[in-house]
Amino acid sequence: MPRFECGICGAVFSNGDVLAAHIRSAHGAGSAPSYECEICGQRFNDEASLVSHMSGAHPR
Ligand SMILES: [Zn+2]
Ligand SMILES: [Zn+2]
Numbered sequence: 001m002p003r004f005e006c007g008i009c010g011a012v013f014s015n016g017d018v019l020a021a022h023i024r025s026a027h028g029a030g031s032a033p034s035y036e037c038e039i040c041g042q043r044f045n046d047e048a049s050l051v052s053h054m055s056g057a058h059p060r
Pocket of ligand 2: 037038039040041042053054057058
């Protein structure tokens with residue numbers, strides 16, 4: 001029986017769909033690329049959100 005293991009936390013699931021749902025809900029990682037703030041590590045789904053975060057949270 002195949003095992004599907006989460007690469008992030010090591011939890012094991014009996015099928016890929018459950019694993020994918022786990023990754024989305026538990027780790028917030030979907031198929032969309034994520035943009036990560038270099039300063040505080042916060043992640044965003046799109047570049048525009050990251051840019052507005054940078055100007056709001058880390059103004060120079
Ligand atoms: Zn996990
Ligand atoms: Zn930040």
